Amino acid sequence: MVPYLLIAPVVIYYSIFWLFPVLNAIIESFRNVDGIWTVSNYIHIFKDPVFYQALSNTAFIVIFSVTIEFILAFGLALLINTKFRGSSMFLFLAMIPMSLPAVAVGAMWSSGLATRGWLNSFLMTFGFIDDASKILFLAGGKMSTMLLIIIIDAWTVIPFVMIILLAGLQGIGEDVREAGAIFGGTKFQILRKITIPMLKPTITTAMILRIISAIQIWLIIVLLYGFNRLPVLLEQVVLNYDQLGAEYFERIGLALSVLVAIIVSAAAVLYLKVSGSFEKEVKQDE
Amino acid sequence: MATLELIDIAKRFTKKVWGVKKMDLKVEDKEFIVLLGPSGCGKTTTMRMVAGLEEVTRGTILLDGKDITDIPPRDRGISMVFQNYAIWPHMTVYENIAFSLKLKKMSAAEIKERVEETAAMVKIGELLKRLPGQLSGGQQQRVALARALAVRPKLFLMDEPLSNLDAKLRVTMRTELKAIHQQTNATSIFVTHDQSEAMSMADRIVIMKDGEIVQIGTPDDVYFRSANMFVAGFIGTPPSNFFNVECEYTKENISLKHSHFTLEIDSMKFQELGKYRGKEIVLGVRPEDLLIVPESKAVFTAEVLVVEPQGSHQVVAINLKEIIVKMVVSAETKVKPGDKIGLGFNIKRIHFFDSKTENRIVFKGGV
Numbered sequence: 175m176v177p178y179l180l181i182a183p184v185v186i187y188y189s190i191f192w193l194f195p196v197l198n199a200i201i202e203s204f205r206n207v208d209g210i211w212t213v214s215n216y217i218h219i220f221k222d223p224v225f226y227q228a229l230s231n232t233a234f235i236v237i238f239s240v241t242i243e244f245i246l247a248f249g250l251a252l253l254i255n256t257k258f259r260g261s262s263m264f265l266f267l268a269m270i271p272m273s274l275p276a277v278a279v280g281a282m283w284s285s286g287l288a289t290r291g292w293l294n295s296f297l298m299t300f301g302f303i304d305d306a307s308k309i310l311f312l313a314g315g316k317m318s319t320m321l322l323i324i325i326i327d328a329w330t331v332i333p334f335v336m337i338i339l340l341a342g343l344q345g346i347g348e349d350v351r352e353a354g355a356i357f358g359g360t361k362f363q364i365l366r367k368i369t370i371p372m373l374k375p376t377i378t379t380a381m382i383l384r385i386i387s388a389i390q391i392w393l394i395i396v397l398l399y400g401f402n403r404l405p406v407l408l409e410q411v412v413l414n415y416d417q418l419g420a421e422y423f424e425r426i427g428l429a430l431s432v433l434v435a436i437i438v439s440a441a442a443v444l445y446l447k448v449s450g451s452f453e454k455e456v457k458q459d460e
Numbered sequence: 461m462a463t464l465e466l467i468d469i470a471k472r473f474t475k476k477v478w479g480v481k482k483m484d485l486k487v488e489d490k491e492f493i494v495l496l497g498p499s500g501c502g503k504t505t506t507m508r509m510v511a512g513l514e515e516v517t518r519g520t521i522l523l524d525g526k527d528i529t530d531i532p533p534r535d536r537g538i539s540m541v542f543q544n545y546a547i548w549p550h551m552t553v554y555e556n557i558a559f560s561l562k563l564k565k566m567s568a569a570e571i572k573e574r575v576e577e578t579a580a581m582v583k584i585g586e587l588l589k590r591l592p593g594q595l596s597g598g599q600q601q602r603v604a605l606a607r608a609l610a611v612r613p614k615l616f617l618m619d620e621p622l623s624n625l626d627a628k629l630r631v632t633m634r635t636e637l638k639a640i641h642q643q644t645n646a647t648s649i650f651v652t653h654d655q656s657e658a659m660s661m662a663d664r665i666v667i668m669k670d671g672e673i674v675q676i677g678t679p680d681d682v683y684f685r686s687a688n689m690f691v692a693g694f695i696g697t698p699p700s701n702f703f704n705v706e707c708e709y710t711k712e713n714i715s716l717k718h719s720h721f722t723l724e725i726d727s728m729k730f731q732e733l734g735k736y737r738g739k740e741i742v743l744g745v746r747p748e749d750l751l752i753v754p755e756s757k758a759v760f761t762a763e764v765l766v767v768e769p770q771g772s773h774q775v776v777a778i779n780l781k782e783i784i785v786k787m788v789v790s791a792e793t794k795v796k797p798g799d800k801i802g803l804g805f806n807i808k809r810i811h812f813f814d815s816k817t818e819n820r821i822v823f824k825g826g827v
Contacts, residue, residue: 349546352513357560357607358534367559371550 203429207421215429225430228405231320235406236388236441239324243384244377246328247335252365254336255343265340272333280397283326287311287398312398319404323395327388335380342376343369378449382442389438407434462524462537462614462647463489464510469519470671471505479505481671483519490645492638496658497668498694503651506668507617510649511540523614534563539613541621545604547592553579554588557607578610581640598629605637609644616646622657634660655695659683667691683746684809689818692744692811698775698786701750703743704815707736716743720780721760725807732823733812741821744811747775750787751804752795758802764795778803 206212219225250268254261274282286293294308303309311322346369354364370377392408401413411434415427464487471479480502487493495503508514510521512533521529528536539560547556554575561571579585582602592600601621608616618637622630638661641648652658658665659679667674667682667690675687686692692700705716705723714733716723723743727733733741755761765784768775769791776795778785787803795801812821 347544347546349542349544350548352533353540353542353546353548353607354559355513355533356511356538356540357611358563359559360534363563368548372548374550 199428200432202425203432206425215425216433218426219429219433224402224405224410228407228410231404232389232391232406234320235324235327235391236385239327239391240381240384240388242324243328243332243335244381247332247380248339250332250336251339251343254340268336269333271330272337274330276330276393277397279326279330280394283394284312284398287322289313316404319399323391323398323404326394326398327391330394331384331387335384338380338383339373339376342373345376346372374449378446381449382445385441385445386438389434389441407437463487463522464615464647464649465520465522465525466506466510467520467522469506469509469521470517471502471509471514472517478502478671479514480509483671483673485666485673485676487647487649490647492641492648492650492661492663494658494662494665495649495651495668496655496662496665496694497653497674499653500670501668502671503653503666503668504619505671507540507619507649507651510615511538511617512536537614538617539608539611539615540617540619541601541604541608543620543623545592545600545624547600547603547607549592551591552588553584553590553592553595553603553606556592556603557588557610559607560611574610575606578606581609581643582606582636598625598633601625601633605640609640609646613646616641616644616648618648618650620651620653623652623654630657637661656697659695667694685820686744686811687820689742689744689813692813692820696746698747698788700744700746700811701783701785701787702813703745703783704740705743707733707739707741709734709737716741718743719782720762723759723805730812730823732821736814736821740815742813742815742818744813745805746809747786747788749806749809750785751806752787752789752793753802753804755800755802757804759804761800761802764797764799764801766797767795 203215204211204213206214254265254268271279285291288294289308289310289312291311293311294303297303297309298305312319314322350368350372351364354368359367390408392406392412395404395406395409396412401409401417407430411427411430413427414423414430464485466483466485469483470481473479483502483506485493495506497503505514509516512528512531516529519529520527523536523538548559551559557575557578558571561574566574575588576585579588582605584599584602584606587595587599587603592603595603601624604621608618621637622633625633634657637650650658650661659682662679664676664678665682666676669690675682675691677685677687682691682695686695686700689700689702693702703718705718708715708717709727712727713724714727714730716725762778762780762785764776765779766777768777771791773791774789774793774795776787776789778787778801789795813819814821
């Protein structure tokens with residue numbers, strides 16, 4: 175009885191502030207404006223070409239930004255973990271992007287990337303370009319807009335991934351790597367056969383967290399490009415629910431958010447399956 | 461099999477902190493060398509330099525005459541057992557032992573044979589499919605040992621390998637390690653701070669203090685002919701007793717005056733004490749060389765403070781105001797705290813140290 179009493183406050187809190195709104199959103203997504211049960215909201219979404227664009231854009235951003243973030247963050251974590259002279263200062267500098275709120279990041283980059291923004295003036299001051307050849311960062315086609323988003327997203331979250339990986343690295347004793355060196359391993363072999371396998375739980379955690387939040391990317395895109403220029407899933411949720419101002423679209427937004435939730439969970443489960451994290455748990459249970 | 465030579469090696473960590481100040485050592489083929497000293501004496505640093513895990517600040521390391529000072533650990537032909545085992549938790553016991561063999565590109569059949577043979581030698585033949593997390597500390601230690609042995613190294617390094625085991629297992633493993641050494645004959649260096657471990661395993665013991673060698677010698681050398689007061693006070697359970705005595709010289713005799721006793725010794729046998737006439741020197745006596753004698757023959761009498769039974773013998777502590785003197789007596793001796801006992805010295809086995817340099821005073825006549 176006592177354990178249930180102890181978790182009761184959390185259960186009550188979640189029921190009121192989480193479970194209830196979630197259930198409500200799910201229910202309302204299956205009703206139309208007149209309160210009649212229907213799947214028309216979902217049919218609307220599945221018939222809308224923008225939804226498929228949003229889906230593929232999101233998938234593209236998730237795959238590339240998470241991959242780039244992981245590779246760079248892991249490299250940085252390995253570098254800082256060598257504890258070279260000045261590494262703690264470097265760590266401090268590398269953390270700065272993480273401390274900025276998303277709106278500030280958006281404002282910073284949109285003011286920087288504008289045609290008359292600080293990035294162009296910087297390049298002009300140092301004579302790389304002249305007034306006539308200013309780079310139109312934000313005017314590119316779909317591919318370059320997406321690349322820009324990936325770069326900015328990576329810039330923002332690499333410190334976050336790096337901190338998680340660094341913490342994991344520091345939890346692995348120096349001696350297992352030294353043993354690798356003694357027993358014939360080159361630096362690369364030690365990394366591949368000892369460090370990475372031992373770091374796997376940490377890598378899984380970092381990747382899951384990153385995949386989930388990458389699927390939910392939207393604010394930076396809206397701040398740079400506005401709505402509907404580069405459709406992604408969550409941006410469409412916000413657009414429908416909050417911006418279009420008609421109850422019909424609000425319900426579309428609810429249905430979309432249910433779909434996003436399903437996609438996020440599916441992606442997380444898929445990642446755990448592919449990375450073999452489930453198998454390991456089963457093995458240990460035996 | 462190999463010889464190892466350390467020529468004037470030193471390790472500086474920061475501007476003022478030296479891990480090893482100066483070290484010269486020649487390890488013979490098949491020899492079992494123990495580096496012994498209190499923590500911070502530089503013994504582990506020395507071993508890590510030999511392993512290549514630590515760069516040397518100065519000096520040369522020769523293995524079989526070949527300079528290995530600057531080559532990476534994997535090309536040195538060494539293997540090592542770490543204090544915390546450092547076996548890889550994500551690999552099975554088999555994979556742990558086979559790791560280095562695979563990197564050497566041995567054939568699968570050869571690897572299998574070598575792993576099984578080595579595992580049998582350290583008695584973990586049935587554990588090959590397990591993961592380290594499913595093993596006890598002692599078993600993990602054996603895996604670390606098997607992994608190091610499987611390489612058939614020229615030089616076998618062990619960094620306090622027994623310090624994480626419980627007391628009983630530690631003593632068992634000592635014997636096994638020594639037996640394995642007799643079987644493989646690999647030149648070995650063993651680091652420990654436990655002097656009884658060092659005594660029981662070493663061919664020669666290298667005693668270190670503050671980054672320098674204090675004495676190199678066989679277990680008998682360091683015990684019976686300790687080079688200075690540090691060694692005499694470090695080796696032995698309990699270690700040597702020290703008495704500050706004043707050295708008075710007469711024609712026939714030398715009298716050594718202590719606040720509690722005066723010991724007369726033969727001036728012929730201890731001629732070298734001549735130059736200490738009228739000065740203070742240190743008398744060193746091993747606990748078993750202090751004897752309980754009838755009061756009529758006693759050099760001095762004293763009161764027993766504590767008796768510590770050890771089964772095979774007893775340790776008796778005597779309070780002499782400023783110092784506590786410890787002696788080892790047979791299990792049958794009947795003594796209890798508060799008893800007045802008469803004490804004598806085993807003159808053949810007493811030692812003298814210069815009170816300034818703390819070095820042993822050597823006598824031509826032996827002792």
